[in-house]
Amino acid sequence: MRRPPGNKSAIATGTRRARTTGRPTIRDVSRLAGVSRMTVSRVIRGLDLVLPETRDRVQKAIADLGYVPDLAAGSLASRRTGFIALMLPTLTNANFSAAAHGLTEVLRAADYHLLIAYTDYSVDEEERQLRNLLARRPEAIVLTGSLQGRTASRLLLAADVPVIEIADLPRQPIGHSIGFSNYEVGRTAAKYLLGRGFQRVGAIASSTEGDVLDHRGEERMRGFEDELQQAGRPTDLVIRRGRAPVSHEHGAALVPTLLERKVDAVFAVSDLSAVGVVMECQRRGIRVPEDLSVMGFGDFEIGRCINPPLTTIHVDFKALGQRTGQLILELVDGESDRSPQRIDVGLRVIERASVRAPG
Amino acid sequence: MRRPPGNKSAIATGTRRARTTGRPTIRDVSRLAGVSRMTVSRVIRGLDLVLPETRDRVQKAIADLGYVPDLAAGSLASRRTGFIALMLPTLTNANFSAAAHGLTEVLRAADYHLLIAYTDYSVDEEERQLRNLLARRPEAIVLTGSLQGRTASRLLLAADVPVIEIADLPRQPIGHSIGFSNYEVGRTAAKYLLGRGFQRVGAIASSTEGDVLDHRGEERMRGFEDELQQAGRPTDLVIRRGRAPVSHEHGAALVPTLLERKVDAVFAVSDLSAVGVVMECQRRGIRVPEDLSVMGFGDFEIGRCINPPLTTIHVDFKALGQRTGQLILELVDGESDRSPQRIDVGLRVIERASVRAPG
DNA sequence: GCTTTTGTTGTTACCGTGCACATCACGATC
DNA sequence: GATCGTGATGTGCACGGTAACAACAAAAGC
Numbered sequence: 045m046r047r048p049p050g051n052k053s054a055i056a057t058g059t060r061r062a063r064t065t066g067r068p069t070i071r072d073v074s075r076l077a078g079v080s081r082m083t084v085s086r087v088i089r090g091l092d093l094v095l096p097e098t099r100d101r102v103q104k105a106i107a108d109l110g111y112v113p114d115l116a117a118g119s120l121a122s123r124r125t126g127f128i129a130l131m132l133p134t135l136t137n138a139n140f141s142a143a144a145h146g147l148t149e150v151l152r153a154a155d156y157h158l159l160i161a162y163t164d165y166s167v168d169e170e171e172r173q174l175r176n177l178l179a180r181r182p183e184a185i186v187l188t189g190s191l192q193g194r195t196a197s198r199l200l201l202a203a204d205v206p207v208i209e210i211a212d213l214p215r216q217p218i219g220h221s222i223g224f225s226n227y228e229v230g231r232t233a234a235k236y237l238l239g240r241g242f243q244r245v246g247a248i249a250s251s252t253e254g255d256v257l258d259h260r261g262e263e264r265m266r267g268f269e270d271e272l273q274q275a276g277r278p279t280d281l282v283i284r285r286g287r288a289p290v291s292h293e294h295g296a297a298l299v300p301t302l303l304e305r306k307v308d309a310v311f312a313v314s315d316l317s318a319v320g321v322v323m324e325c326q327r328r329g330i331r332v333p334e335d336l337s338v339m340g341f342g343d344f345e346i347g348r349c350i351n352p353p354l355t356t357i358h359v360d361f362k363a364l365g366q367r368t369g370q371l372i373l374e375l376v377d378g379e380s381d382r383s384p385q386r387i388d389v390g391l392r393v394i395e396r397a398s399v400r401a402p403g
Numbered sequence: 404m405r406r407p408p409g410n411k412s413a414i415a416t417g418t419r420r421a422r423t424t425g426r427p428t429i430r431d432v433s434r435l436a437g438v439s440r441m442t443v444s445r446v447i448r449g450l451d452l453v454l455p456e457t458r459d460r461v462q463k464a465i466a467d468l469g470y471v472p473d474l475a476a477g478s479l480a481s482r483r484t485g486f487i488a489l490m491l492p493t494l495t496n497a498n499f500s501a502a503a504h505g506l507t508e509v510l511r512a513a514d515y516h517l518l519i520a521y522t523d524y525s526v527d528e529e530e531r532q533l534r535n536l537l538a539r540r541p542e543a544i545v546l547t548g549s550l551q552g553r554t555a556s557r558l559l560l561a562a563d564v565p566v567i568e569i570a571d572l573p574r575q576p577i578g579h580s581i582g583f584s585n586y587e588v589g590r591t592a593a594k595y596l597l598g599r600g601f602q603r604v605g606a607i608a609s610s611t612e613g614d615v616l617d618h619r620g621e622e623r624m625r626g627f628e629d630e631l632q633q634a635g636r637p638t639d640l641v642i643r644r645g646r647a648p649v650s651h652e653h654g655a656a657l658v659p660t661l662l663e664r665k666v667d668a669v670f671a672v673s674d675l676s677a678v679g680v681v682m683e684c685q686r687r688g689i690r691v692p693e694d695l696s697v698m699g700f701g702d703f704e705i706g707r708c709i710n711p712p713l714t715t716i717h718v719d720f721k722a723l724g725q726r727t728g729q730l731i732l733e734l735v736d737g738e739s740d741r742s743p744q745r746i747d748v749g750l751r752v753i754e755r756a757s758v759r760a761p762g
Numbered sequence: 763g764c765t766t767t768t769g770t771t772g773t774t775a776c777c778g779t780g781c782a783c784a785t786c787a788c789g790a791t792c
Numbered sequence: 793g794a795t796c797g798t799g800a801t802g803t804g805c806a807c808g809g810t811a812a813c814a815a816c817a818a819a820a821g822c
Contacts, residue, residue, distance in 0.1 A: 066563060067484060069778055080802045083781065110561035115538040116484060117778035121805045123424060135504060141494045157535060160519055162507070176516060177737070179474040202469035204425060269502045294710035323708045346705050349651035349678065351685045359813065439772050444810060452770065476808035479777045518804055772798065782797085785802070790797080 051192055060158055068109040077105035086112055091139075098217035111402045119181070128372060131173060132162045134289065137359040138344050140188065143210060147186065154373055163328060165257065165288060166191045171199070179251035180202045184372045189260060191218075206375045208369055211361075212260060214313060220375075222368050222387040224359050226260050228312025230267025233311040235341055236393055239274050240402045241311035242276055242337065245272065246281030248321070249313035250288040250300045258288035261313040264341065268311060295320025299328065308336065309399065315347045315356055316364060322350060322398060333400040343394055352397035427468040436464035448473055459561045478540070483662045487731060488541035490532060493519050493648065498720040499547065502569060506545070506722025513732055515542075524616065524647060537562050542733045545569055548579075548619060561646040569727055570720075571619060572747060579734075581727050581746040583718050585619050588750055591627025592670040592698055592716060595752055597634050598619060598762045601668035601696065604631065605640030607657045607680070608672035609647040617647035623700065627670060628736045640666055654679025658687065663670065665746070667695065674699035674706045674715055681709060681757060693761040702753055711756035716748045 070088075074081045079098060086094050087102040094102070104252060105111075120124040128151055132140050139288035148158050159180055161173040175198050175349070177185065185205050191197050200207060200218065207219035214221060230247075239247045249265045250258055269279045286294045295317035302310055312318035318340030325332050332338055332352055338358040340347055347354030367387060375382055410699070430448075433440045436455060445453050446461040453461070454549055464470075478484040487510055491499050518539055520532040533555050536544065543563050548571040550556050557578065559566060560669050565636030566578035571581060589606075596604045608624045609617050628638045642660060645653045654676035661669055671677035684691050691711055692695055699706055699715040706713030726746060 053516060056688065071778080081779080082781095083801060086801090089780090093800065098800080110558065112537045112558070114477045114479075114540060114778055116475045116540060117807090118780070119780080119808085120473075120479055121780040123780090123807075133493065135500045136497065145494060155535070157518065157539070159516065161516075164718060175471065176514070178471045180516070181473060181475060199469070199471070203471065227599060292704060294707070312726065319705075323710060326710045339617060345651060345675075346678075346734060349655070349682045350680055390808080432809080440809080441773080441811095442771060445771090457770080473808055477776090477810070479779090479806080480810035482777070482810095606787065678798095763822100765822080766818100767818105771819085772815075775811090777808105777809090778811085781804105781805085781806085782807105785798080786800090786810090788798090790821105792793105 143365035150369025226263035227267035234271035245306035292320035296324035486710025502724035585622035586626035589623035593630035605666035651679035654682035
């Protein structure tokens with residue numbers, strides 16, 4: 045817990061009001077420049093109602109004092125915090141950080157600041173973090189996928205803040221949503237592999253048990269299974285094991301099982317896992333794609349550089365972040381409330397060499 | 404630029420003060436609970452000077468109204484923002500995000516919020532971002548390496564905020580520093596390779612030209628060269644080419660040059676680049692480590708899973724972030740100003756199979 | 763029984779800024 | 793020459809909280 049500050053200086057200062065910091069305020073600037081505080085405020089915000097010579101005088105005073113405006117005070121007065129909140133499961137995922145990157149890029153120009161919180165896939169943290177975020181009064185809040193907890197949803201609703209759900213396209217969106225369908229990812233992967241004539245088509249994902257749940261991955265698996273079923277294929281080669289988030293180890297660890305079950309093409313819930321499969325095959329002398337074809341999801345950089353390069357499904361997360369940023373700017377600047385948007389950024393199969401050519 | 408909000412509701416509201424949002428304030432809570440605002444404030448912050456039954460009444464009122472305190476207002480009054488600023492070159496680097504992760508982990512428990520800014524290795528952005536950060540009045544500011552610009556340094560000095568430089572251990576630290584010596588990384592790599600009896604020892608890094616400068620990588624190169632020189636070896640196999648930040652492509656693109664120059668062991672400024680080298684060798688039928696030994700830096704996950712696994716130099720960035728968090732808590736909670744700390748988290752060679760065994 | 767201490771709650775005065783409105787000088791208009 | 797913009801600047805107050813101090817009742821000490 046943050047303790048209240050010690051009153052160490054109570055004696056030392058002597059004067060009654062030790063409440064101020066040493067930092068110059070807008071008042072100091074105004075005195076030095078010989079104008080009112082309001083004029084300084086106008087100069088700072090570039091409102092152009094100031095005579096050039098006055099402006100210069102103020103700017104000199106600002107520079108001399110090393111004055112930096114206090115945005116907390118400004119927010120309070122103007123009721124605009126300049127914060128956009130972003131909630132992620134984790135930062136250590138290249139796609140999510142790409143989205144964050146794209147988002148910042150757009151918002152930066154408008155002097156918005158991103159408040160990032162991540163939940164590490166935990167429901168309890170989700171609520172705590174959300175509460176913390178809302179206390180900062182963000183002008184919009186960006187979520188990856190829907191909220192898990194009921195309390196969290198209620199909080200969000202009560203806050204009356206524009207909500208944008210990204211990455212997932214939820215069935216029941218809270219507000220706006222920008223993303224792609226994970227279900228469709230799974231179906232696309234299954235279609236692709238079936239279309240290439242594989243007989244024993246499998247998939248690997250993390251287990252659905254445990255406190256940490258990767259429901260995005262699970263959606264992909266559902267789509268994959270449904271497509272298999274529609275094609276009259278068995279779904280018993282869809283394997284869920286290990287904990288989310290998946291990594292190389294996850295894929296590598298499942299190779300023995302894949303071989304046992306004589307899988308000839310496998311879709312991994314993530315490129316990271318897929319790369320693990322390829323590398324483990326390399327170690328065991330299993331040829332990819334001749335003996336086992338491998339397909340991933342996410343188009344991570346690593347998939348591009350291994351041998352063979354990984355066939356995968358690509359979603360443009362950076363663009364997703366950028367579009368999110370643009371939508372936010374429209375929402376915040378705009379006069380009227382926009383009706384809820386639902387933007388599908390789509391996905392595409394990147395064909396590389398880890399899946400065997402048909403025939 | 405953030406435009407001032409439209410005054411669309413000026414007519415609609417009629418009443419003179421349309422300045423309030425719909426959100427409940429501490430005053431609403433106090434009225435509903437039949438206590439003073441101060442008592443509510445005490446309950447919120449858990450200050451324990453409140454009678455349990457009063458506390459319950461207040462908490463019920465808070466829950467009924469869905470009240471969420473406004474931290475901007477609180478910050479203004481208490482002069483504690485609960486913000487810690489973090490400046491990174493980029494988020495899309497696993498080590499930096501690991502450090503951010505460790506940092507958050509520690510600060511989260513104390514209800515601090517991380518304000519992340521990244522510069523994309525640009526000096527102009529650095530100053531802009533720093534100014535933005537300082538305007539939020541962070542209680543401490545964490546930098547990766549030293550600041551580039553003079554104006555930026557002056558700003559920081561004037562702000563009178565505890566500064567912690569991480570990752571690098573600068574020669575002239577501004578305040579505290581927690582990190583490792585990139586110079587030592589280079590020397591260690593050179594020593595390691597020389598100790599294994601290689602004859603033509605090289606290194607690859609990005610070019611020092613261009614607007615984007617990876618001075619951390621350059622430090623590594625300097626250490627590497629110095630060690631070579633001390634051992635009486637030529638440094639002409641230290642190659643700087645391409646733009647920062649380096650990636651797989653960077654390493655792959657330099658393989659022809661390495662082969663031409665008959666390098667038998669190469670140190671890459673980053674694992675990403677090193678992996679690029681290994682993969683390109685695989686494609687060309689060059690055996691690693693028999694024909695070319697490769698060593699990286701950073702111990703990225705990918706290096707662990709490729710074949711052969713990559714020998715590298717490891718720095719525990721997550722722990723680095725955690726220690727930074729702990730130091731911050733001491734600084735902020737503590738009664739007295741701590742004297743500047745300088746903490747070296749060290750580094751260690753991770754021996755794997757991409758470097759040939761001696762003899 | 764009176765003073766002192768302790769524990770709980772209330773009052774006042776800000777924190778640093780921006781909005782709405784007021785003011786003032788000055789030139790244009792009639 | 794009085795009126796009316798118009799552009800530049802100033803004034804008062806509110807934003808939503810908290811620190812410092814005051815007030816008061818109940819318990820403790822003598």
